[in-house]
Amino acid sequence: MMDDDLRRRLEQLDPMPSRVPVDAVGSVRARAVLEEIMTTPTNTRSAAPGERDMTPSAQVRRRRRGAILVGGAAAAAAVAIAGTVVVRNDDETSSRQSLAIADAGTTMSSCVPFDVNFLADMPVAFAGTVTEITSTTATLQVDHWYRTDSDETDLVDVALPAGNTSVALDGVELVTGQRYLVTATSGTVNGCGFSGAATPELETAFDAAFSG
Amino acid sequence: MSSGEENESRRERFERAAVVVYEPLQRFAKRRVADAVADDVVADTLLVLWRRLDEVVEGDELAWCYGVARRSLANHHRSAVRSRRLFARLSSTTPPATLVTAAADATVASDHDLRVALAGLAAGDRELLTLWAWEGLEARDIAVALDITANAAAIRLHRAKQRLRQQHDRRKDPRPAGHSTARHMEHE
Numbered sequence: 001m002m003d004d005d006l007r008r009r010l011e012q013l014d015p016m017p018s019r020v021p022v023d024a025v026g027s028v029r030a031r032a033v034l035e036e037i038m039t040t041p042t043n044t045r046s047a048a049p050g051e052r053d054m055t056p057s058a059q060v061r062r063r064r065r066g067a068i069l070v071g072g073a074a075a076a077a078a079v080a081i082a083g084t085v086v087v088r089n090d091d092e093t094s095s096r097q098s099l100a101i102a103d104a105g106t107t108m109s110s111c112v113p114f115d116v117n118f119l120a121d122m123p124v125a126f127a128g129t130v131t132e133i134t135s136t137t138a139t140l141q142v143d144h145w146y147r148t149d150s151d152e153t154d155l156v157d158v159a160l161p162a163g164n165t166s167v168a169l170d171g172v173e174l175v176t177g178q179r180y181l182v183t184a185t186s187g188t189v190n191g192c193g194f195s196g197a198a199t200p201e202l203e204t205a206f207d208a209a210f211s212g
Numbered sequence: 213m214s215s216g217e218e219n220e221s222r223r224e225r226f227e228r229a230a231v232v233v234y235e236p237l238q239r240f241a242k243r244r245v246a247d248a249v250a251d252d253v254v255a256d257t258l259l260v261l262w263r264r265l266d267e268v269v270e271g272d273e274l275a276w277c278y279g280v281a282r283r284s285l286a287n288h289h290r291s292a293v294r295s296r297r298l299f300a301r302l303s304s305t306t307p308p309a310t311l312v313t314a315a316a317d318a319t320v321a322s323d324h325d326l327r328v329a330l331a332g333l334a335a336g337d338r339e340l341l342t343l344w345a346w347e348g349l350e351a352r353d354i355a356v357a358l359d360i361t362a363n364a365a366a367i368r369l370h371r372a373k374q375r376l377r378q379q380h381d382r383r384k385d386p387r388p389a390g391h392s393t394a395r396h397m398e399h400e
Binding site: 001003006007009010011012013014015016018020022023024025030033034037038040042144145152 | 286
């Protein structure tokens with residue numbers, strides 16, 4: 001089967017061939033959508049075309065990350081392990097990356113009050129459900145990336161502090177099947193209310209913080 | 213140029229781009245998700261195009277939008293997986309919905325073997341092949357959509373075609389390994 005033949009046969013499987021009508025760009029509906037979009041503020045950016053498109057630019061993220069690292073000593077319960085590892089399977093069907101929960105016993109424990117504006121500065125934020133917990137790692141299946149400074153992977157492995165007797169995220173026990181909202185800075189999960197079980201209140205805060 | 217003139221210029225370019233991308237984007241989304249979600253994906257993508265128009269190379273608008281749309285679809289897909297899991301927990305007697313590929317949804321009755329072979333490929337290969345055959349992109353445009361080099365796109369596309377042919381051949385000629393014929397070599 002040569003290329004032309006293969007392409008032609010694949011085209012036959014197209015569920016939306018050109019003969020199936022769609023909204024014309026001149027339709028009332030399309031005009032309404034386009035006009036609404038053209039009234040939204042623009043955001044001049046210089047990121048590469050393939051970067052995360054629903055999130056602030058890499059430049060903005062870098063600035064924000066710098067800011068949170070300055071405030072991080074007081075803000076996060078802990079920042080101990082840095083470095084995000086991204087591993088892709090060959091077929092790219094189950095990408096994953098790693099974060100860590102810092103050992104609270106070795107780090108500062110003071111917190112700043114929870115604030116949506118502060119939350120909005122987090123460079124990494126996602127919603128995910130715990131699918132597996134071992135003695136060293138909790139794995140979350142991500143269902144939504146609010147923001148990331150690397151790939152939008154399907155899975156996130158959260159390394160747990162060594163010798164931990166309970167598997168907890170910011171004082172909230174991690175439970176398989178439970179959904180959580182998580183932020184991280186420099187590869188480490190943030191505490192102090194900036195990560196936690198996906199309550200309606202926290203989800204509302206995440207939506208507000210990352211909607212821009 | 214005054215800010216008013218800049219805005220007018222931006223609007224003009226966006227309007228020109230919309231003429232090119234609006235209908236193909238709808239097809240792209242509707243090939244892969246239900247209509248209601250497809251509308252969201254199209255609107256999300258156009259909004260990103262509007263905001264980042266300055267960064268888009270003239271002539272690359274459609275391929276660039278496909279790249280944005282596929283990431284939007286990925287977010288919708290993750291939400292759908294979560295919804296299915298929740299539904300499965302709430303209704304333990306009902307088996308969870310099976311992921312259905314766009315190809316498997318195709319209503320075309322012909323070429324069943326090729327459809328099954330396509331559905332059996334890894335998601336990455338299937339995406340490349342559908343961008344090539346359904347969206348009509350060549351390797352250079354696929355590279356823009358996937359944010360990879362043109363060379364990488366050409367190589368991945370070539371390999372995806374090979375794997376599709378192999379899957380297809382296996383369906384047509386399901387003899388065990390060691391019985392393959394020279395027919396499998398003719399594609400190289």
